[in-house]
Amino acid sequence: MATETARKPYVRHRSAMWWTKNPRYFLFQIRELSAVFVALYAFLVLYQLWVLRQGAESYRAFLDLWFSGPMVLLGLAILGFTVLHAVTWFLLTPKVLAARLARSPASSALVFVVMLAVWIAVSYVVVAFLYAPPAPVPPGGH
Amino acid sequence: MAEKTIQLRVMRYRPERSDDPFYQVYTIPYRDDMVVLDALNYIKDHVDPTLTYRWSCRMGICGSCGANIEGTPKLTCSVFLRDLRRQPVTIEPLANFPILKDLIVDIEDFMDKLLRVKPYIIREKEKPLERGEYRQTQEEVDMFRQQSLCINCMLCYSACPVYGHDDRFLGPAASALAYRYLQDSRDEGGDARIAAIASTHGIWQCTFVGECSVVCPKDVDPAGAIQQLKAMAATKLMKSMLLPLASR
Amino acid sequence: MGAPADEVDRITPVFWGLFSLGGFVVAILLPIFIVMNSLAYAFAFVSADTITYRGMLAWIASPITKLFLVVVVGGSLFHAMHRIKYILYDFGAARHKNVIEPLVYGIAVVGTVAALFLAFSFP
Numbered sequence: 001m002a003t004e005t006a007r008k009p010y011v012r013h014r015s016a017m018w019w020t021k022n023p024r025y026f027l028f029q030i031r032e033l034s035a036v037f038v039a040l041y042a043f044l045v046l047y048q049l050w051v052l053r054q055g056a057e058s059y060r061a062f063l064d065l066w067f068s069g070p071m072v073l074l075g076l077a078i079l080g081f082t083v084l085h086a087v088t089w090f091l092l093t094p095k096v097l098a099a100r101l102a103r104s105p106a107s108s109a110l111v112f113v114v115m116l117a118v119w120i121a122v123s124y125v126v127v128a129f130l131y132a133p134p135a136p137v138p139p140g141g142h
Numbered sequence: 143m144a145e146k147t148i149q150l151r152v153m154r155y156r157p158e159r160s161d162d163p164f165y166q167v168y169t170i171p172y173r174d175d176m177v178v179l180d181a182l183n184y185i186k187d188h189v190d191p192t193l194t195y196r197w198s199c200r201m202g203i204c205g206s207c208g209a210n211i212e213g214t215p216k217l218t219c220s221v222f223l224r225d226l227r228r229q230p231v232t233i234e235p236l237a238n239f240p241i242l243k244d245l246i247v248d249i250e251d252f253m254d255k256l257l258r259v260k261p262y263i264i265r266e267k268e269k270p271l272e273r274g275e276y277r278q279t280q281e282e283v284d285m286f287r288q289q290s291l292c293i294n295c296m297l298c299y300s301a302c303p304v305y306g307h308d309d310r311f312l313g314p315a316a317s318a319l320a321y322r323y324l325q326d327s328r329d330e331g332g333d334a335r336i337a338a339i340a341s342t343h344g345i346w347q348c349t350f351v352g353e354c355s356v357v358c359p360k361d362v363d364p365a366g367a368i369q370q371l372k373a374m375a376a377t378k379l380m381k382s383m384l385l386p387l388a389s390r
Numbered sequence: 391m392g393a394p395a396d397e398v399d400r401i402t403p404v405f406w407g408l409f410s411l412g413g414f415v416v417a418i419l420l421p422i423f424i425v426m427n428s429l430a431y432a433f434a435f436v437s438a439d440t441i442t443y444r445g446m447l448a449w450i451a452s453p454i455t456k457l458f459l460v461v462v463v464g465g466s467l468f469h470a471m472h473r474i475k476y477i478l479y480d481f482g483a484a485r486h487k488n489v490i491e492p493l494v495y496g497i498a499v500v501g502t503v504a505a506l507f508l509a510f511s512f513p
Contacts (some may be wrong), residue, residue: 008157008158009156009241010163012238014303014306018306019303021213021214022214022405024351024353028349028351032476035471035473035474035506036474036477038420038464038469039470042467044510045427045462048427049432049450049505049509050508052512053508055443056444063470066442067431071428073431075429076429082421083421085413085417086421088415089417095369096369101430103288119417123418123421123509124421126423127426130451130454131436304480308480308484337398341398344408346399346402346403372403379400380407
């Protein structure tokens with residue numbers, strides 16, 4: 001009796017604003033966006049090194065730009081995004097290292113704390129050794 | 143004494159009637175212990191028998207009753223009405239799947255993907271029956287137990303924005319299933335299975351949004367499983383590139 | 391509906407590995423580098439000697455510093471370009487992957503090589 005209903009599947013497309021639908025999607029999008037700022041800083045550093053090669057005059061002019069208000073603000077923004085990357089990265093580390101580490105909140109928290117400690121320790125080492133106050137240059141020395 | 147009522151706003155789709163889905167609002171009696179599935183059953187039994195939806199066990203184990211409730215993929219049998227803030231409660235078919243009728247979505251793509259990862263123990267040679275069972279220690283079972291709990295409810299596919307954008311993506315449940323077998327000490331099908339998942343539309347499309355693991359009603363953690371698979375596939379590739387003569 | 395089997399992807403895993411290593415570099419080394427390189431002087435945490443031309447030349451003289459710069463720039467680029475690739479794919483650019491993949495990974499390679507040349511070009 002009944003004629004077969006023609007199948008007509010209705011496809012709904014993912015909205016372009018999908019990442020606004022919940023806070024975790026939003027955080028994900030910001031996290032991914034951090035990559036743009038990280039790449040930007042890498043390019044800035046390459047530029048910085050290139051200008052350094054051009055000599056004292058060029059570098060002096062560059063420094064005016066590098067420590068200008070807008071650049072410092074940009075630096076702070078890049079730092080903010082980088083720190084966001086670091087925190088989200090450390091939270092995800094247990095899941096990549098080994099599934100069993102991620103299974104319990106305790107071991108996930110431990111991995112996070114360990115990564116944080118490594119972060120602080122390495123940062124300290126960088127400041128203490130890489131940025132140690134320069135030793136007085138002996139006359140004629142290197 | 144006035145009975146408490148609740149309003150539900152349900153997405154309907156009747157391909158023979160219209161090209162587009164439409165919403166229908168129902169007002170039904172409310173009891174504190176009702177779950178969304180109870181409400182749907184009440185509607186079907188007393189208000190509108192044409193309302194169509196999937197359900198079975200009503201206790202969160204069969205995986206049939208997935209739907210988008212207030213925009214989040216959930217099992218209708220597991221969501222209490224009293225926990226929902228807004229009224230009317232909006233109920234829609236599982237996101238990222240084509241709608242066939244009312245709350246029923248087309249699950250063929252999902253079924254295909256499950257099969258693609260060869261979800262069965264693969265052995266070069268089966269042990270003869272007389273030799274008895276394949277025995278495993280507790281630790282060996284723990285390696286894949288979590289991912290073996292998947293009930294194929296597809297909430298993870300609805301939560302995944304990558305799958306929502308490109309349905310060629312293998313997706314969370316199928317990947318977790320591949321992981322479940324790769325981690326099973328009885329299985330010897332590692333190479334074939336990794337080849338199945340390490341493709342362009344396999345695990346490499348995943349960007350670790352992680353929402354799949356958030357919505358999973360069985361705590362399978364497909365997101366974690368996929369990251370593990372990435373590490374396994376990358377390591378395997380490195381080994382084969384750097385040590386091409388080493389026999390597997 | 392049987393879809394044809396996908397080809398095994400041998401490119402992405404390599405860059406995913408570099409992305410992962412880079413992710414640790416960005417997380418652990420980049421923040422302090424940004425502070426020291428771009429902010430410390432502006433907030434008077436370090437003296438002018440650190441950031442002047444001569445100060446920078448003295449700083450970059452050390453091979454450790456040179457290596458540090460290459461690791462930070464290289465790690466940042468291999469990490470960021472992989473993620474940027476997926477951002478572009480999410481906007482629908484995946485059908486151009488034959489152009490996008492060489493482009494993004496090429497930028498990472500070129501940038502790392504540039505860092506190597508620049509850093510080690512200083513005495």
